[in-house]
Amino acid sequence: MLGLAADRLRADMNRLLSFLFHQGILDEQFLQLQQLQDETSPNFVSEVVNIYFHESEKLLRNLRSLLMDREFSDYNKMGIHLNQFMGSSSSIGAKRIRNVCLAFRAASDQNNRAGCLSALEVLEHEYCFLKNKLHELFQ
Amino acid sequence: RKRQLLTEIVLRNRLTALVVDADTTCRVLEQLLLRSYGVQTQGVDNGRDAVTLIASGVKFNLIIIDMILPILNGLEATRQIRDMGVHCKMLGVTACSGESERQAFLAAGVDVFIEKPLDPEHLVPILRELDG
Numbered sequence: 001m002l003g004l005a006a007d008r009l010r011a012d013m014n015r016l017l018s019f020l021f022h023q024g025i026l027d028e029q030f031l032q033l034q035q036l037q038d039e040t041s042p043n044f045v046s047e048v049v050n051i052y053f054h055e056s057e058k059l060l061r062n063l064r065s066l067l068m069d070r071e072f073s074d075y076n077k078m079g080i081h082l083n084q085f086m087g088s089s090s091s092i093g094a095k096r097i098r099n100v101c102l103a104f105r106a107a108s109d110q111n112n113r114a115g116c117l118s119a120l121e122v123l124e125h126e127y128c129f130l131k132n133k134l135h136e137l138f139q
Numbered sequence: 140r141k142r143q144l145l146t147e148i149v150l151r152n153r154l155t156a157l158v159v160d161a162d163t164t165c166r167v168l169e170q171l172l173l174r175s176y177g178v179q180t181q182g183v184d185n186g187r188d189a190v191t192l193i194a195s196g197v198k199f200n201l202i203i204i205d206m207i208l209p210i211l212n213g214l215e216a217t218r219q220i221r222d223m224g225v226h227c228k229m230l231g232v233t234a235c236s237g238e239s240e241r242q243a244f245l246a247a248g249v250d251v252f253i254e255k256p257l258d259p260e261h262l263v264p265i266l267r268e269l270d271g
Contacts (some may be wrong), residue, residue, distance in 0.1 A: 029256050036171055044171075052164045083207045087234035088164035091256040105235065 016137055023096075025130060030093030046138045052092050053131055059085045060124060067117055078108045078116065085123075097126050148263050150177050150270045156201040158182040159189040159216065160232075161208050169203055169232075169257050176266055185209045186216030193220050199227055200269050203257065206233040206244055214247040221248035228269060232257060 020026040037044040059081050066078055086101040100123045107115030156173050160166040161184045170180040178201070183189050186208040193199075202220070206213040217229060231249035233240055241252045253261050 029258070032256075032258065033168070036168075036175055048164065048167060051167060055163050080207055083234045084162045087160075087205070087232075087255045088162045090234065091162075091165045091168050093256075102235070 013137060016133065020133060020137075025096045025133065026093045027095040028093065029090065029095075033092060049092060049134055049138070052088055052094075055088060056085065056127060060120075060127060063120055063123075067113065067120060072113070075108050075111050079105060082108060094130055097123065097130060100126050148176055148266055148270075150266065152270050154178045154200045154266065154269055155198070156180045156203060157189065157192065157197075157199045159184075159186065159202065159204040159208065159213070161185060161205065165205070165255065172257060172259070172262065173201075173203075176262070178266065186211030186213055189216050190219045193223060193225055201228045201230065201265065203230045203232060204249070206231060206240060214243060217244070217247040217249055228265060230257075230261075230265065 017026075020030075033045050033048060041047075062081050063078065063085075066072055066074065066081075082101050082105045086098050086105070089095075089098040089101060100119065104116060104119035104123060107119050154177075156178050158166050158169045158173070158180055160169065160182070163184075166182045166184065170182050173180045181192070181197075181199075183192060186204075187210040189202070189204065189208075190211060193202075204213050204217060208216065211219075213231065213233075217231065220229070228251075229249040231244040231247075231252045232255050233244070233252075234255050236252070236254035244252050251261075251265065
């Protein structure tokens, strides 16, 4: 009975992972994280992903705070936050988030505040989606 | 697959590496990847601490340094490390690579320039070379 439940759980996890890969939400870099996990660090992937969530939420707050400032003009600072978000996202295989960051950065490079606001909303949405899916995976 | 990664390279020498990255996720992952190959690592999150650590006399076989760093950026930190006469292998990493970033980082003194994420495909040949 327990074996069947475990099999079903594994099948559900694999289905969810396949979905995330197929939709381009994750890429093969996520597999590399899993490869670094072993019996000496059995929760490694969830721990790293939690670090990513913690750092990402700080970055998103910083980005929103910058853009909500009526006198905002420091696109360089925004670029630094975006660069960091892109780096961490690509390091855990969060492909779609990375791509949204690229588009965001393009708007930032053009000092396009409206474009940045738009991109931030997409980024926040994509981040929430990924976070929910990864929580589901780790449950 | 991890067993395959690990047996892909067996280091004969004890290598050491410094990871300089402001982002915790990246720094943790890069250090762990290096450790999975038996490399001893230290990590700092800004360019000034990297320069200070090297200036204190600590030696590394490899320095992995991000371009965008707080306090002292990766380009300037690289220049200062090279100006100290440090000749170890330096691997410059960045989240978004363009030709201008690549040229700037190489001109600053890194030996290799890689777009994140750091992966075994890039890292293993460097470790083999360092291991002699």
